[in-house]
Amino acid sequence: MSVSKSILKYFALTAALAAIFVASGCGPSAEKEKMAAFMQDYRDTLDEYADASSKGDNGKKAELEAKLDALKDQWLLLKEEIGSEVTPQTMEKFSAEFEKLSKTYAELSGKM
Numbered sequence: 071m072s073v074s075k076s077i078l079k080y081f082a083l084t085a086a087l088a089a090i091f092v093a094s095g096c097g098p099s100a101e102k103e104k105m106a107a108f109m110q111d112y113r114d115t116l117d118e119y120a121d122a123s124s125k126g127d128n129g130k131k132a133e134l135e136a137k138l139d140a141l142k143d144q145w146l147l148l149k150e151e152i153g154s155e156v157t158p159q160t161m162e163k164f165s166a167e168f169e170k171l172s173k174t175y176a177e178l179s180g181k182m
Contacts, residue, residue, distance in 0.1 A: 101155040105164050108148055112141050112171055116178075123178055138175055 115137055122130040145168055153161055175181075 099156065101152040102160055105148065105152060105156070105160075108141075108145070109164060109167055109171075112138075112145075112168070115141065116171055116175055119175065120178055135179065142172065 115134060119131065119134040119138060122134055149161070149165070156164075
């Protein structure tokens, strides 16, 4: 009887460890966090650009246009680099967000 209890405890412990291992693997990945940080940087820069546009600060606006254009190029590289590391749903979500922000930038800059 004690052998069967010992085996049962062993299997229960193994199952619990396996569940912890699987659950920890489903958390946010480094690639996903990198993309989220990029999107936040793009969003913040776009907000600064909108603010500079509303204030008529052409110097700041030109500086931020260069940064936003560089971020667009960086997006293409990031998408190629990380595209295979995240799920298609995640990539689709970030691509849609990037397109939305890019459309906002185009509207603000008059580059439609």
